[in-house]
Amino acid sequence: MPTLWEKIRRIVGDYARANKAALKHVARCVAVIVLLATALEVFVFNINYFTSAGYNTIDLTSKLDLQQTHDGEKTQYRLTEVDHVIEFSNLNTEVRNIRLDFDFAQPAQALQVKIQFTDQAHHTYFDSTEYTVGVPETTVSTFVDQSEYINLNTTGLVDNLRIEIVGDNVQYPILLDGITVNAHHPFDFNVTRYLIALGILALVCVFRPKSSIYRCFIVEQPRRSKAIIIGTVVIEVYLMATFLFFGSNLVGVATQSYNFGAWDGTSIVNTFEVGGDNAQQYAELAKAMAKGQLYLDEEPPQWLQDMDDPYDKGARDEAQKVTGEPYLFDVAYHDGRYYVYFGVVPVLLFYLPFYLLTGANFPTAIGVLIACIAFVLGCSALLDRFARYHFKRVSLGLYLLLQIPLVFCCGVLYLLKFPTFYSLPIMLGLAFSVWGLYFWMRGRASGSPCKWYLAGSLCMALVAGCRPQLLALSLLAFPLFWRLFITKRHLLTPRGAREFACLVAPYLVVAAGLMWYNYARFGSPTNFGANYNLTVNDMTKRGFSFGRLAPAFFTYFLQPPSITGVFPFIQAAPFETTYMGQTIKEVTFGGILACLPILWILPFSKRILKMRIAQRSTRTIAGVIIVLISAGVLVALLDAQMAGILQRYYADFSFMFLAAAVLLAFIVNENLDQGSTKRNVLMKVLIALVSISLVYSLLVCFVPETGWYSDVYPWAYQSVIETAQFWT
Template structure:
């Protein structure tokens, strides 16, 4: 191909070989001032092919001699990529001699291809180094086990249906690992299951010690575990737990080392990273400032926003319409989720839910006391609001009005909570990205383009939309709805402040006000984040350069939809609980008496620790960290606690929080719409102050929960990104710029890795093999 291509281009225009600058030993191929001909092309191609064959032969020799191999040497695609790049480099230099940047880029990529091909053998498969190639197949007859309902023998296989253990007492002494040949039926019920091994050797002769721990989907060869016995290996004890579908174990192969496996996915990902980094360095893209007036910039940012938005599809709860429950007005839906029940009640002219109240509950003096309910054995609807002999939903009505009602009326079927979560979370990702862009436009000057792009996946992954879809229950519907509408509030509000035309301002402010009312109707505590708009709104109201009529028109554009929406919410509250400001949270029938909760200033330090600084909990298997709940046990009263991933444990957020004082040292250029630096400074301060206040209120009134963390993340993370953009100077502190970009990308990556460990949630239900793929990609040393 190289020769044919060279002859073709040479026929169009003579190709000069003196541009190639061969090393001295190879200059005989291309004498100076020589024009490429067939002989040159054949010699040049032959030398490159010989070099590539030599490299592959050396690597193959290492694999065949010093590694335990269970499959092919190399992936053909990886070899093709690495082999074609040198030819491409030579051809480009002859055909396009003036494109020096392109030459350098391909040369760097060629070198990266060679290094990564070698690294895949020598580094990522270092666990396979051994000169022993003897394997032992352990069949069912070699396994000692106690047959039960959880573990049964069927022919030459073992059927594992639940938690069980088995023993391997006759083992080859060269064994350093096991390959489990087992299969689990892959369907909607398939889940990764837990496998771990205990070992007895000369170090612990009479006591088993855990030596390996993992989760796996159970596909063929997907579960491989290594161990390193001291001197004599006596016995191995295998544990299986958290079995969803029956697992068929056919045999276990004892191997001297885990087998060599070339990972095409890892190779292509690393090559892509190398290519992107090379382009950024070659073209000095790190110096480019984002310009709102340039269509290419807007197009690239738009593509990144859409990519972030479409990432939500990995969590979708895919349900066929025909599998949904038909809705009929006269039926009883007491089994449905609170939002469907609320719609059904409103559709029948009621505000109370159609749930029967037990006589035992009505007789209780204090039905909100969980201890009293238990003592009297009073049946009750868990986590509903009980007031004046009726059940109500204390969750916001916004999801009912903006999703459930339209969907049911259009389709005649009841949607699932997963569908509602997907709808609101997907919109919240898009609105959140747009809110960030509007904030960047208003509160920064010449933001770095690449850092802005890197911040979009970070804020997408860390804000909470993924959590809402991952857990996908009735509690997260309100959270997803609140995040959706607060992001829309901030986007339209900040956009309206930045535009020139008064008509557009009024329309955007009206949309922002309506979105804020829907935020209150979703989750009132989240609406406090709209306080970041106040400095700019006050600036408009007191701007003497505009007429009073213009200022009042803009103010009423925001206020009228907001007041109308809040009026509807308060009227709905009054119809249910007798007070327009009562959302029903104090009437919950839940784990504790919510009326015992009240604001206490003494809980401010604890709330800051739990919501912002609590470190993740380590776990024994990949991904090695997870949500955590560190109970301090000195709150002075009961506090509801669940595991969380606190806000500042996202690396980019911690960097933004720590650099906040530095952001105030930078003087920004004035904004032409009358926005002052004082307004920007106050707004930036509110991005950090409001989340702290919200966290304190949530902790006092509700406790600690991942849902409550989502109340503070939208505004906090916008503030963190603004700080990073304002404090990053490529020319003065390149190290800070590089570190900041890495932290943004690392933040998104860590969330995706952490979600891989949640076996019963939507990501793994939607993509069952995601865990095994991610583990094998990252954990290459055992």
């Protein structure tokens, strides 16, 4: 009797023999990709190593006129607050680069360095003028060796050279081991950059227009397509988790090798608070609920309780200055108590059980990651459901080409960049929404739909306890169920009545619970407490203003991205408005219609929907697309009216537009013959649009922002810049 290992060998051997040609092709592709990635890393990304190989290195350390310290036989030079300028005269030599060799053992920091020189084109030091730009300041990290090599573009021989440490947040003294010009740049095989190059080349190979992945149809080859889809989802989840944990200052978990400064020294993993007092609202609410109360334990200061209008931020700030007593910001204040106005479902799902079990605060970032994983899984399953049961000619290549931007371009990456309690309700609301829609779709095709309807409606109803704006996705029930329950009068049958009850009952139960929760706190079943928020404006008097709609529509949808020539190339978009009132605005990076070219299919919606309607007697898909687009516009404008214009709010509505664009692309694909010129053009255009959309979404993730990794650990973030800007 053959052993298990022998059976496996036989199965693998049979598969290899049956697919010999295909496996040879894959092996050749892998070999080419590896060779290209290796060549890029060695010869392109290490260009400075080759260009500096012939430099005549000059050590200027002996000419340094700085304080000296001696550590055994090693001499170090001290840059201090008084003496932080290095100047050399009469060099009379070519200077191609400078190496500032900072002591690696000193406290790490990112230093802003200003370099000036005189050469054959400049007999005096020069700076920026009205018509020219001088030598820009550059960042050197004492922690990142590659940043210590600074390339200069001089003309002829350099005579004088001046190096100054500038900036206000410098920790002196700074220890310098030496300084050289025309240094030989070391060879640096960057594994991260190499793997990124491998991944990009692999994507180019897989999604090239003539790839066999476009000849593998989901309906015809279900097992193979499902296996590849699952593998893709695993990779996506891994990349998202890696990015979240990269921003370690916001994660809130520590081990011996991760966030070790907050490690307790004994546990395998321990949690700790991140983000300041304002970020602990959910954790504090869990503690309060454990004691049977719905308000936070912290007592508001007496001056806040005595104020006629505690929601006026200017008046609060003045009172705080006078008394010296702080107050909690961005919480709901009502009747002398602090409350949390954010959705309560994350507390019941994560924080309260975790606190009851461990006595510790649940790490918010882990909740965001769990919700993100659930969203990716649900989104992929939902899209597979549409592709497999509502379209006949969706290839695996088209599915993946559209699934990737649906997942990565909908604002989720920005929520992972800032995995705070602000992001958790949005992320969880999205996860519940896609799973709710998936269960509804399963129920529509099931012989026993009640359990699917119950599960779907429960998920959709729980969105109200996370992010009420996302309840707009519940409007999809109309195109999904109208024909069955209304047109066919299924609702009037006993079975139809039971099924309809399963659709409605979860909404009623969840609504009853939330209404009780609201009434117990604020005396109103419909008041979630957002209008009692102690924030930058008086929410009790915010009201509705048509003047806010135009700037919000432009910012959320139409504003082009602001681009520079320095990594990460995207920067905050400017904001101007003629609205003569207070606008709540944080940094944003452009409107989705301008920055996500995959959405450029939306203006053709009417024409594409006519194609679908001409093909099918039912209007389900057309109705779904119309509701998605309408709901997306509605949610975006409601966000602007209720709260303002913020980058994380893009996640409230971007998914709706992306989902509509995906379904429209499916319709167009359905109407084109396999191998036709029009279809080939469509695939090439889609590849280009998706690529640009992905690049934009990924670059936004690395824009330096207050509170993120780049702000807290700028000396470490410099390694990311050096990895990308290999030519500097």
